[in-house]
Amino acid sequence: MKRSILGLTAATLALGAAAAQAEEVHVYNWSDYIDESLLEKFEAETGIDLIYDVFDSNELLETKMLAGGSGYDVVVPTGTFLQRQIMAGAFQPLDKSKLPNIDNMWDVIQDRTDVYDPGGDYSINYMWGTTGIGVNTDKVAEVLGEDVAQNSLSLIFDPANAEKLSECGIYMLDAPTETVPAALTYAGWDNPDDKSQEALDKAEEVLTAISPYITKFHSSEYINALANGDICVAFGWSGDVLIARDRAAEADNGVSVEYYIPSEGALMWFDQMAIPVDAPNPDAAHQFLNFIMDAENMAAASNYVYYANGNKASQDYLNEDVIGDGAIYPDQETLDNLYTVTPFGPKEQRLLTRLWTRVKSGT
Amino acid sequence: MRRLILILVPYLWLLALFLVPFLIVVKISLSDVALARPPYFPQLDLSGGWAAIRDFFTELDFENFAFLASDDLYWKAYLSSLRIALISTLLTLLIGFPVAYGMASARPEWRPTLMTLVILPFWTSFLIRVYSWMGILSQNGLLNTFLLWTGVISEPLTIMNTEIAVYIGIVYTYLPFMILPIYATLEKLDGSLLEAAEDLGCSRTSAFWLVTVPLSKPGIIAGCFLVFIPAIGEFVIPSLLGGSDTLMIGKVLWEEFFNNRDWPVASAVAVVLLAILIIPIVLFQRNEQKNREAGQ
Known part of the structure; x- marks a missing residue:
């Protein structure tokens, strides 16, 4: 009798060990x-x-x-x-x-x-x-007219467009490592990966000019906001915008979303x-x-x-x-137009974050 | 002996949960940023003996605090947080006091139910409640839809992503912390004092201002602290409901920590925030105590 209790205990222990090992x-x-x-x-x-x-x-x-x-x-x-x-x-x-x-x-x-x-x-x-432009096509056409180039960075980075679009809402990635290269590309800067003070100053100038018209800087909420038709433009990541396109289509709510790789070039x-x-x-x-x-x-x-x-x-x-x-999967021509960037060093990073805080808060 | 143990417990609690973490933060605030894991230098290495500990202390400096003083971003953020926290506290008091007063004047058999109603929102997650405010306040949200439907407004109001939304969020979240301490003092209030005041020729309104309000002061002060202190460092509400121009120290701290990977400066920001909060509170309490002693 005693023995079988011992055996039982051993069996229980073994079971416990097996459970603990479940990977x-x-x-x-x-x-x-x-x-x-x-x-x-x-x-x-x-x-x-x-x-x-x-x-x-x-x-x-x-x-x-x-x-x-x-x-x-x-x-x-x-x-x-x-x-x-x-x-x-x-x-x-x-x-x-x-x-x-x-x-x-x-x-x-x-x-x-x-x-x-x-x-x-x-x-x-x-x-x-890629990092590019998510557009609520009908609303943008309504605000800026049918002829506006929806695949151009100027849709967001040109203050005149941004001001008009602000009435229906613009979201921008809360990620300066993505928005600064885009601002430089819009400004026609040679190297979007330039981290010099002059380049950062230029990017800040571009971003500050449109900052008052940005509804929110956020890196994931724009999926739902685009899909629900709460905003008309988002500067965001390709797949996220395409998820928004899909959700809007599924909801059948009359919202049509499109993603564009900016014609000026985009971050890969x-x-x-x-x-x-x-x-x-x-x-x-x-x-x-x-x-x-x-x-x-x-x-x-x-x-x-x-x-x-x-x-x-x-x-x-x-x-x-x-x-x-x-x-x-962009074609070869578009692919050649995509650029990559390198990491910021600690000093540069502080300048970048500070720039980004100034851009976002207007201080 | 037993008394000593009783006193020791809260002090140990403070030591383990406040003083030790605080000293660690102070230590990090005196070090330098580095590309390592964890990302600061120097690390305290006890195995190196006394020499290593001495080296460790010579590496520490106040550079990060000097940096905070040199950049106006931090002062602006502290001031803006103070302003938002003060206004939210006042608004919470304005709403909370009448609610607490109403609860305390209700019939005793109703009070537990009212109390439960105040606490009830805590049964759902704080995050879910803030997210529901996003659903209510957004451009196409419930509030705008309702107001447009009733014809009160013809254009949707922009509340979401502004400072107004932050105030709504803070007041909503912290309201119970204001109501409960005020209710606790009002409930204990001796009703015969009010009768005496009226017997002595006080009108009902002046009795309220001369008797009820002064006697509920401890509750008001406790409520204000409970709202003000968390509100000043609030991070979740401004980042979810606030706009890009809502500058608060909680967000600045987040950026130092997460975007700049600068734990030393982030720690310095936290230490200064604590100093800003603790010094006035200690002075205030000392003053209160003096008044109390003088009153006796």
Whole structure:
């Protein structure tokens, strides 16, 4: 009798241990950035519990990475931020032997992301896109007339247009690293990545002139605002605007949204998946990266969020309204017109933030 | 002995939850920004022995505080936060006092129900309540739709993303913190004092001003502190409801911390904010105590 109680206790203990070992992987990704059925698929395939959490600004993610102990296994910083975080020692090198699907990746994109993460030692590309103009086409035509070029930066950056459009609402990304290069491009500056005092002064002049007409500086609310018809223009990220287009179409509320890559040129950015140096479960993190790099899974994500990805093999599985849409997969001519930017150093960053506070608050 | 333990508990609480974190913040405010994890230098390394600790202290300086003084952004933000917090506190008092007075004058069997009604909003998440205000105040929101429908206005009002929305948000959120302490003092108020005042020839209004209001002063002061102190450092409400020109110290702190990755300057901003709050409050309380002693 005694023995069987002991045996029972041992069995219970073993069960408890097994339960404690149930694996978990914590993923921290941008909001509205994945087909959520993929999360269930990952859990079904691997038996690992996936805890998925979202953010909407690189700054927030960066602070967690620099503080350490975030508890996340996979995070998704943008290239410029990734580069700085690699330098600060925030990520662990990828073990490529655990990532057989890495052969699916697209060399064209890898060449461009090499600037931020040479050789792709620390990260894989998840999605890439452009920063451009989201337009409520009917309202803009109503305010500015049918002939106005909706695909030009002047739609927002020309104060005369901005003033008229302010009555129906303009949202702008709360991200000076994206808006300053755009202001420089609008002003005809040679290098949108110029971080000199003269360049910043010029950008501030352009931004200050339109700042009174900006309804709000925010990096995610414009999806709903555009889709509901609350605003008529947003300076935002390609896929987010396309999600707004889709939501408006689904709601059938008479709002038609369009995304334009500015004809003057646009910023091309890359969101990279990386594993924090103190990730609790790096093994599961590698499994997640490998799962994401599967051609069909990556295609499912792109089909859902309307962003292009850095996965060549996935292109066979992309819907026609994704791979065939020049706003998502631009043609060669547009692609040549896209620029990339490099991170700001600490001194430059302070000037930039200060500039941005002045622009936003008018002080 | 037992008394000592009883006194010790709140002091330990203060030490662990206020003094230690505060000293850490002060320490960071004296260091320099660096590209590392965590992003400041020097780090305190106890394994290095006394020499390392001495080196650590020589690396600290007041550079960041000098920087705060040199840039007018910070003073503007402090002043603007003070103004917003003061106006919100006054508005909350103007609304909260009559509500508390009404509750205290209600029949005793009604009071628990009224009390529950005041606390009820806390049962839902604070964030959800602020988000619902966005739904009410936005351009196509409930308020504008209703006013347009009734014909009171012909053009939608712009409330969302302005300072007015911030005031609405703060007053709404902190109202219970004003009502509850005032109600607590009013409820205990001895009704015979008012009768005595009237017997001695006071009108009802002047009895209210000469008896009720002075006696409820502790509640009013407690309520004002409970609203003013969190309002001045408020970050969530101005960032969700406020516009781009709403300058508050909470947002500046966020920018230093998140955008500039400058933890030392962010910590310096926090230390100065604390000084701005604590020094007047301590002076005020000392003055109150003196008055009380003089009264006795």
